[in-house]
Amino acid sequence: MKPTNTNDPEYFHKVVDCQYACPAHTPVPEYIRLIAQERYSDAYMINWESNVFPGVLGRTCDRPCEPACRRGRVEEEPVAICRLKRVAADFKDDVSNRMPKAGPKNGKKIALIGGGPASLTVARDLAPLGYEMHLFDAQVKGGGFMRSEIPSFRLPESVLDEEVGYVLDMGVHAQFDTYIDSLQSILDKEYDAVFVGCGAPRGRDLPKLPGRAEADANIHIGLDWLANVAFDHTQTIGKRVIVLGGGNTAMDCCRTSRRLGGEDVKVIVRSPFDSMKASPWEKEDAIHEGIPIIDNHVPKEFVLENGKLVGMTFEKVEAVFDKDGKRNLVPTGEEPAFYPCDDVLIAIGQENAFPWIEESTGVRFTSWGTPIINDDETFQSTRKEVFFGGDAAFGPSNIITAVAHGHKAAVSIDLYCQGKDLSVRPPPHVTLVSQKMGIHEWSYDSIPVDDKREAVPLVDLKAALKSRTLEVELGFDLDTAFVQAERCLNCDAQTVFTEANCIECDACTDICPTSCISFVENAPEAELRQSLLVPAETLDQDIYVSDTLETGRVLVKDEDVCLHCGLCAERCPTAAWDMQMFAYNLAKAAPILTEVT
Amino acid sequence: MSYIKPKFRHPNLPTNRLGYTVADYDGAVSTLCAGCGHDSISAAIRNACFASALEPHRIAKISGIGCSSKMPTYFLGKSHGFNSVHGRMPSVATGASLANRDLTYVGVSGDGDTASIGMGQFIHLIRRNLNMTYIVANNGCYGLTKGQDSATADLGSVSKAGDANPFDGIDLASLAILQGASFVGRSFSGDKTQLEPLIRAAMAHKGFAFIDVVSPCVTFNNHAGSTKSYSETRDHLDVMPLDFVPMREEIRTQYAEGTTQSVTLHDGSVIHLHKADTSYRSDDRKSAMHAVQTAEDEGRILTGLLYLDPDSQDLHQNIQLASRPLNELGKDELCPGSKVLNSINEGLR
Numbered sequence A: 001m002k003p004t005n006t007n008d009p010e011y012f013h014k015v016v017d018c019q020y021a022c023p024a025h026t027p028v029p030e031y032i033r034l035i036a037q038e039r040y041s042d043a044y045m046i047n048w049e050s051n052v053f054p055g056v057l058g059r060t061c062d063r064p065c066e067p068a069c070r071r072g073r074v075e076e077e078p079v080a081i082c083r084l085k086r087v088a089a090d091f092k093d094d095v096s097n098r099m100p101k102a103g104p105k106n107g108k109k110i111a112l113i114g115g116g117p118a119s120l121t122v123a124r125d126l127a128p129l130g131y132e133m134h135l136f137d138a139q140v141k142g143g144g145f146m147r148s149e150i151p152s153f154r155l156p157e158s159v160l161d162e163e164v165g166y167v168l169d170m171g172v173h174a175q176f177d178t179y180i181d182s183l184q185s186i187l188d189k190e191y192d193a194v195f196v197g198c199g200a201p202r203g204r205d206l207p208k209l210p211g212r213a214e215a216d217a218n219i220h221i222g223l224d225w226l227a228n229v230a231f232d233h234t235q236t237i238g239k240r241v242i243v244l245g246g247g248n249t250a251m252d253c254c255r256t257s258r259r260l261g262g263e264d265v266k267v268i269v270r271s272p273f274d275s276m277k278a279s280p281w282e283k284e285d286a287i288h289e290g291i292p293i294i295d296n297h298v299p300k301e302f303v304l305e306n307g308k309l310v311g312m313t314f315e316k317v318e319a320v321f322d323k324d325g326k327r328n329l330v331p332t333g334e335e336p337a338f339y340p341c342d343d344v345l346i347a348i349g350q351e352n353a354f355p356w357i358e359e360s361t362g363v364r365f366t367s368w369g370t371p372i373i374n375d376d377e378t379f380q381s382t383r384k385e386v387f388f389g390g391d392a393a394f395g396p397s398n399i400i401t402a403v404a405h406g407h408k409a410a411v412s413i414d415l416y417c418q419g420k421d422l423s424v425r426p427p428p429h430v431t432l433v434s435q436k437m438g439i440h441e442w443s444y445d446s447i448p449v450d451d452k453r454e455a456v457p458l459v460d461l462k463a464a465l466k467s468r469t470l471e472v473e474l475g476f477d478l479d480t481a482f483v484q485a486e487r488c489l490n491c492d493a494q495t496v497f498t499e500a501n502c503i504e505c506d507a508c509t510d511i512c513p514t515s516c517i518s519f520v521e522n523a524p525e526a527e528l529r530q531s532l533l534v535p536a537e538t539l540d541q542d543i544y545v546s547d548t549l550e551t552g553r554v555l556v557k558d559e560d561v562c563l564h565c566g567l568c569a570e571r572c573p574t575a576a577w578d579m580q581m582f583a584y585n586l587a588k589a590a591p592i593l594t595e596v597t
Numbered sequence B: 001m002s003y004i005k006p007k008f009r010h011p012n013l014p015t016n017r018l019g020y021t022v023a024d025y026d027g028a029v030s031t032l033c034a035g036c037g038h039d040s041i042s043a044a045i046r047n048a049c050f051a052s053a054l055e056p057h058r059i060a061k062i063s064g065i066g067c068s069s070k071m072p073t074y075f076l077g078k079s080h081g082f083n084s085v086h087g088r089m090p091s092v093a094t095g096a097s098l099a100n101r102d103l104t105y106v107g108v109s110g111d112g113d114t115a116s117i118g119m120g121q122f123i124h125l126i127r128r129n130l131n132m133t134y135i136v137a138n139n140g141c142y143g144l145t146k147g148q149d150s151a152t153a154d155l156g157s158v159s160k161a162g163d164a165n166p167f168d169g170i171d172l173a174s175l176a177i178l179q180g181a182s183f184v185g186r187s188f189s190g191d192k193t194q195l196e197p198l199i200r201a202a203m204a205h206k207g208f209a210f211i212d213v214v215s216p217c218v219t220f221n222n223h224a225g226s227t228k229s230y231s232e233t234r235d236h237l238d239v240m241p242l243d244f245v246p247m248r249e250e251i252r253t254q255y256a257e258g259t260t261q262s263v264t265l266h267d268g269s270v271i272h273l274h275k276a277d278t279s280y281r282s283d284d285r286k287s288a289m290h291a292v293q294t295a296e297d298e299g300r301i302l303t304g305l306l307y308l309d310p311d312s313q314d315l316h317q318n319i320q321l322a323s324r325p326l327n328e329l330g331k332d333e334l335c336p337g338s339k340v341l342n343s344i345n346e347g348l349r
């Protein structure tokens, strides 16, 4: 293998598993260290810089970072990355004076359609540069689905108001209660660019299921129903509720039903429990609230008596996998199952819908109904001044993805408005600094603690079910937060190797607790991976290969389960190993907005 | 400096026949200087015990005084250990072995501990052929007392203070061959591919197994002018590779005709020696002496298994001691009573 090129920032970036997995590349270990140092405001600002909604995300993020966390590979459970983010938000001081302001006007005007996380991120990134931002949203307040769909018992309104406010306060001209029914009308106003962040607002229905039309009064589309609840148009539901679907929307529907008078609430889903779309923790939360999840049941019919919905029948199925591993839900042949109910909530999926975008605008769509976009870096549509992001770009996803899209689209819009080439993307901001403090001392807590992950405490169940707005999760207290923060392995403290210094004494190989380091004959990658002390079998984890050493061998470090404990560097007599802190900040339209020193 | 080694280990660490991973043979975190050759030897002993699937509680580590003699703390944390006085490890080992012949004894010493203050005991240990492995971590100096020349320092080797050594060094391996040791090897701390099988073979050998390991002192003897630095040692190594195949494993590797000698030990395990010069015979003391001497004359350090008598009689056999450890003998066996004493006395009349 060729020696690893550590000058390419993507190499070390990938070693920081959580940050790499985060769509917005939030510098996770950095903010976790700040929490351990009781610097909550700084931890918050580091987050805010990357993901704009730390308080919201610390409660609701889909957290792709956690399955990626290295701790999950050396111990059972990853670091509680998401809930530590909430700690930063909960315990910060007033940070309003640290927020950037709108920059001096640069004469350019941008329209934002929709006021969800994608649009707000574009506004946050462009307002400081002097762009005049005009935001339009059909709802009465900003936040998009974060406000209309995510229930308040998961995300208190005050948290959302605060973080949406930080963006709107940067001089954004917001027009709420304004549904845009024509893209052409916006284009006619000669904005320099238009960003479409209107989400994927249409909930799927079961129009052909027998009884659907007749029972309409008691059948609700989950998405619309949740929005009606959020804006207080709906305040009750029947005692017996069936929720159809197995995603996070279904989980929010059933838990909200429990709070609006539903006593016997069930989730009934086609697929097996384990392959449901909902996150494991969302399922746990629903079950904890006394909601059974009945799997392998396909809806067959809405049953009416005297013109009123009384229940539903389902066909029982089982998952059968064919030769290619494709799953088929095959009927078991049993009698259909009947479940009585007063109301049904349909939460079986969500789609894009752009009835307001005229064909004549030149914005074209794929056969799936999503806009044709240049690529997932530029987010430019087939009409060059129109950009898409968030759920509107590639279909339903999540908040952090919408934020990531927003950052990239903002870069594109900024380049576009300056007449520059959109494909030439600005490089990330990167630094790499030695952490050596003394002969054998590092500036970070290098030796990992043994403590296990702890769950966030919950409010009393009875009280929770009485209120739609009482937040269920209490968050970590500061003592727990400290221990949980210390579980982080500091994967951004990189092991950096300098061939010329190495005397091949083996000290690093001998000390490494997780057997990451080997001195071997060079070979092609597949062979090299097998020749290590413990074969490097996690193929998506890189191996770090040195140049040829004096004995003709190479040093190979398997990044997979490195604890970043620094023992290799401590035992190295010649400082051929050094622990260096790697900071990686995604390039955004605006330069780094908040300095944390 | 960290004195804690994190508890986490590689999730895919291989296990040996006993179900242990190599981590089960770890000791405390070393307090020796970073990069000290001795730490590599500790790791090689650990790896050897793991690979040979020795039970940690059936091993006893014994040492004298010196950085090298501190080593047993840093491997096999679950084994028995005795850190004795300077140069006196042989007598403690002898006593321990006489009391319990069934343990595997690993002695670790330094060139000072063995070739200076301990020379008298060392020679007699060889002569008695005690069943143990005796490893000298040879750095050509007294590391622990700040790097004074030791008795193995080569003639002309320059100390850190800048003085050339006016004396010829003692070659412990030649001495051991000459004195009749039944197993003599030499290796380099920086060559685990050779050192590990050599230690495994020594532990399987029944009798006194001596290994002289060049082990650079990074702090006091790793400068230009020293003949026992990492780079000088590497430049002059003449390596005879070897494989150790324990009794229970089948031999999988095919060796080219003429270049390999195989030696079977008393327990059925086999050592394969690879040497380009086929006239070399490891079972012939004269040939071994000659080869070591010739290499030295040519400025090379010959490493590998230098001499082996697989059929030697160890101390227990030689003086017909009890076949079981003392702690397994009952009161009546240990103290047979006046009747037996009387009959002995009768026999002497």
Ligand SMILES: Cc1cc2nc3c(=O)[nH]c(=O)nc-3n(C[C@H](O)[C@H](O)[C@H](O)COP(=O)(O)OP(=O)(O)OC[C@H]3O[C@@H](n4cnc5c(N)ncnc54)[C@H](O)[C@@H]3O)c2cc1C
Binding pocket: A060, A061, A062, A113, A114, A115, A116, A117, A118, A119, A136, A137, A138, A139, A143, A144, A145, A146, A149, A150, A178, A179, A180, A181, A197, A198, A199, A200, A201, A223, A226, A248, A249, A252, A356, A389, A390, A391, A392, A396, A397, A398, A399, A400, A402
């Ligand atoms: C029930 C539910 C629960 C969810 N829970 C989570 C969660 O816990 N964590 C998570 O990360 N994600 C969650 N999501 C997904 C997340 O809410 C979305 O992925 C995210 O909000 C998408 O952001 P966006 O900016 O693309 O658009 P949205 O947030 O959807 O915002 C779009 C906005 O545009 C407005 N709009 C649309 N068309 C027009 C128009 N023509 N004119 C004017 N305004 C218009 C809409 O009213 C809306 O306010 C959930 C989704 C649902 C449905």
Ligand SMILES: Cc1ncc(C[n+]2csc(CCOP(=O)(O)OP(=O)(O)O)c2C)c(N)n1
Binding pocket: B065, B066, B067, B068, B069, B086, B109, B110, B111, B112, B113, B114, B117, B137, B139, B141, B142, B143, B144, B145, B150
């Ligand atoms: C009886 C006695 N005399 C002298 C000493 C001082 N002393 C301690 S270690 C040592 C030399 C150790 O040299 P070596 O065995 O080569 O070990 P190294 O530290 O080089 O590994 C000496 C002379 C002592 N501890 N006890």
Ligand code: SF4
Binding pocket: A495, A511, A512, A513, A514, A515, A516, A517, A557, A561, A562, A563, A564, A565, A566, A567, A568, A569
């Ligand atoms: S930091 Fe060094 S010693 Fe620690 S686990 Fe990683 S490679 Fe091993």
Ligand code: SF4
Binding pocket: A501, A502, A503, A504, A505, A506, A507, A508, A509, A568, A571, A572, A573, A574, A575, A576, A577, B035
């Ligand atoms: S400890 Fe340092 S000098 Fe020794 S082998 Fe490792 S990197 Fe090389």
Ligand code: SF4
Binding pocket: B031, B032, B033, B035, B036, B037, B038, B067, B068, B139, B143, B144, B216, B217, B218, B219, B220
């Ligand atoms: S002084 Fe020399 S022998 Fe002693 S620990 Fe340090 S390097 Fe090793």
Ligand SMILES: [Mg+2]
Binding pocket: B066, B068, B110, B111, B112, B137, B138, B139, B140, B141, B142, B143, B150
């Ligand atoms: Mg010494």
